Amino acid sequence: MKTIRVLVFGGTGIGKTSLCNTITGGAEPTDNGAKGVTSSSFIYPPFQSQDVFIELVDTVGLHESAHGTVPAEKAVVELISLLEKSRDGFNLLIHVTKAGRITKEHDEDYAFFVKKMTEGKIPVVLAITGCENEEPMMGWVTKNSDAFTRFNYKALIPGCFASGGRLEDLFRPLREESKQNLITAIHTFALSEAYMLYGEQTGISFNAALTRIWNEFVLLAGLPDKYRRQVNESIFALMRRLGVSEKIARAAVTHIPDLLEEVGNKTPIPHGGKMLKFLSRAFLEKLTGKIAGE
Numbered sequence: 285m286k287t288i289r290v291l292v293f294g295g296t297g298i299g300k301t302s303l304c305n306t307i308t309g310g311a312e313p314t315d316n317g318a319k320g321v322t323s324s325s326f327i328y329p330p331f332q333s334q335d336v337f338i339e340l341v342d343t344v345g346l347h348e349s350a351h352g353t354v355p356a357e358k359a360v361v362e363l364i365s366l367l368e369k370s371r372d373g374f375n376l377l378i379h380v381t382k383a384g385r386i387t388k389e390h391d392e393d394y395a396f397f398v399k400k401m402t403e404g405k406i407p408v409v410l411a412i413t414g415c416e417n418e419e420p421m422m423g424w425v426t427k428n429s430d431a432f433t434r435f436n437y438k439a440l441i442p443g444c445f446a447s448g449g450r451l452e453d454l455f456r457p458l459r460e461e462s463k464q465n466l467i468t469a470i471h472t473f474a475l476s477e478a479y480m481l482y483g484e485q486t487g488i489s490f491n492a493a494l495t496r497i498w499n500e501f502v503l504l505a506g507l508p509d510k511y512r513r514q515v516n517e518s519i520f521a522l523m524r525r526l527g528v529s530e531k532i533a534r535a536a537v538t539h540i541p542d543l544l545e546e547v548g549n550k551t552p553i554p555h556g557g558k559m560l561k562f563l564s565r566a567f568l569e570k571l572t573g574k575i576a577g578e
């Protein structure tokens with residue numbers, strides 16, 4: 285059966301994980317505290333809807349680096365990990381925002397994920413959280429749709445993704461309505477074939493994709509130019525220059541699947557590359573978890 289892969293992005297604490305939990309029935313941690321909760325991108329187990337599987341990838345707000353709260357060393361490792369999770373490409377993007385003013389972060393997230401990382405090749409819908417006070421929830425979109433004409437959204441989908449607490453009985457039916465609307469949007473707007481950022485079919489290597497995306501991130505996050513990856517600079521050298529410890533940088537490079545596959549397939553071990561790739565995935569999860577928790 286076909287899998288529709290969806291990348292979910294947006295500002296910190298805006299309700300990305302709540303939305304993913306609502307659609308998939310998952311229970312990943314969410315919180316309204318002052319600090320970000322999701323510290324590494326996360327692939328939800330695919331679930332079946334109509335005649336396809338839907339797989340969501342939850343992300344970390346990368347623009348935090350601009351404010352100095354997430355150092356560049358964490359951002360580069362997280363970006364490597366996100367790119368690794370993007371290996372099968374995406375069919376749709378969901379930009380998550382909160383009902384209210386359009387912030388600078390909203391523009392930055394759109395610029396990075398829609399225009400830069402995926403080069404405008406993947407349709408994007410906007411999910412608006414915190415619409416529980418509107419009756420109907422669509423009321424917020426009706427009043428505010430003009431503000432979004434400068435973006436290329438396929439649809440504006442208002443919703444409520446909150447759960448628990450004293451309002452749970454009110455939230456539950458609104459979550460169900462929001463879930464149905466989003467799943468309909470996924471079926472309606474997703475590309476029938478995933479758009480790949482790198483890999484054999486594209487002729488673009490992991491290495492080249494990482495360089496392009498990292499350099500665009502540096503620009504967008506307003507980091508000094510010295511953080512850009514230089515021509516012929518290895519990923520290891522880049523990480524060291526950004527302050528990633530030698531141990532972690534060495535481990536990360538050894539475990540970047542595509543680099544490994546190139547090495548692995550030259551060895552006499554049959555399917556050596558594939559095996560290494562599998563081991564690398566688990567390793568990268570640990571690595572980003574560790575760096576984020578430092």
Ligand SMILES: Nc1nc2c(ncn2[C@@H]2O[C@H](COP(=O)(O)OP(=O)(O)OP(=O)(O)O)[C@@H](O)[C@H]2O)c(=O)[nH]1
Binds near residue numbers: 297298300302316
């Ligand atoms: N009122 C209301 N609260 C919401 C809604 N969606 C999420 N929240 C609350 O907003 C808080 C943050 O939600 P999360 O899902 O953790 O947000 P996030 O974008 O994943 O946050 P980070 O991972 O930290 O970037 C939680 O307390 C949620 O319950 C909504 O539609 N309405």
Ligand SMILES: [Mg+2]
Binds near residue numbers: 301302314321322
């Ligand atoms: Mg989260």
